[in-house]
Amino acid sequence: MRKPNLTDVSIFAAVVEAGGFRAAAQKRGLSASSLSDCIRRLESDLGLRLLNRTTRSVTPTAAGERLLERLRPALLEIDAAFNDLDDEAQRPVGTLKLNVPVPVARFMLPDLLARFLRLYPGVNVEVVMENTFIDVTAGGYDAGVRYEESLAKDMIAVPIGPRRQRFVAAAAPRYLAERGTPNEPAELLGHELLGHRFESGKVGVFEFEKDGRVVRVPPQGQMLTSSHDLKIRSAINGLGIVYTFEDFVREPLSDGRLVPILEDWWQAFDGPYLYYHGRRHMPSPLRAFIDFLKAETDMSPGIQ
Template identity: 40%
Template sequence: MTINKLDDLQVFLAIAEAGSFVKAAAKLGLSASALSHKMRGLEERLGLRLLARTTRNVSPTEAGERLITSLQPLFQRINQEVDALGELRDTPAGTLRISCTDDQIELCIRPKLNKFLRSYPDITVEFYVDYGFSNVVTERFDAGIRLGEAISQDMIAIPVGPEIRLVVVGSPAYLQANGMPQTPYELTSYDCIDIRHKPNGNIYAWEFEENGKEFTVRGQGQLVFNSTMHVLNAAVDGIGLAYVPEPLAEPYVAQGKLIKVLTDWSNYFPGFHLYYPNRRQNSPAFKAFVDAFRYQHETD
């Protein structure tokens, strides 16, 4: 196959992924009319319609879906092999795409990020803040970050933070006005600031443990976010109680802006891990990223 035909196939994948000629054109640095011309040429050569076009978007036809399924693994392999050529360079280079949440960036990435970027000026890192638990393989991320207990067994998981627990916090003013809860069961009487990870998902239930038995409580309040940082800020502002990673709340606790409650009911569990498919990520740039952000125990 000629280079031009390979280029047209990549254009097709980009349009199918974006669902729009305009969005794909912006990503590829070409005009929408140029992409439309390439697609017409590809479809004419194949004798098949690959994209169904409407006034608002485009979507793959049955033939297009079949071609996507065949092409994506091949182009992923090509990209991996091209990245692996970085081993021949003096310094690692390339672009890494990481799926994570804003609190994970704050706790695990931000403290080391400046040093990493200065050490590897030829590496670009793109962080995609996502509470929807996107599939890192199908969405073509190099890796993602999740709590250790939530990672599939077919993934490689590298700790990027220590064991962690989530704690209930509230501002001094809110707790003075509403009283201190003595057990998690009382939380239904408080204004709880909740988080919903996906638009069509459930409100995240607050998890506790009593005598070795785990249980959850679903509080009620007027405010729901899909970002832990905003939940935390709302608690600082005195709107209600929040359930957040303890290290994220500690600076505010030290400043007297938040008070931790019900800590005896909260247990530690495996912290945040960088995870990725075991058949991928051998590029020097990715190895440098893993080495830089891997969590090291104090006793190591």
């Protein structure tokens, strides 16, 4: 096996990420044929076929998948080293890739990123929504956002968004008029509870807390879904009681389409964190975003 050319290795990763030679060539400003030549040379040097090529798609072979999994951290380090040169000029450039849960993408990031991107016009942001915890480096991301209970011990975490959040229980006025308003969590056993199934397959329970006492009520009723929008819309339509992030129901609560219930029992929890692996060369867009978040926190010490 001959020692492979680093450029060929980088092009292999770019072709897989782009899903084909043509898309990768457009990003690189090269011809598709020149990229194909690089891949053939790399496969020849390694003595392995790395890509499955058809007229419709280009996908990595099993060997290519294993190689790419090992290469990603090294390639990210190389990109980060070059991005550090931009740090010296105080002009971060490049793409910040984030993996975040749905509530964060919908309710926290829009305003944060609007302010951040106005400050750093040389930075692009790519956001993928995913609720399960992932290894951000192995997934090709610069950082992720998760809640504290999901963070691995070896991660560096920086607060992002509100430091306290709540789950709230609510139902439509007509539902409560027909079925009555529960005053204690135990009374929910006689009600329609709109359940949520997570990506892991687990069904969430309604968990309430008051004066150190915790009450868990499993959802029961006609509706079980992984869609927050469907669950909340079903509550508005009078199908049952919903228990979810306060941000999801803030608007229907304010306009009266939903009515809060069991307010003394709503459970509060710590807000989310931006998490990332500590590494010697941090990409300049990530460094700029972390500094931005810290400045936001300093300016808002009493975040809701």
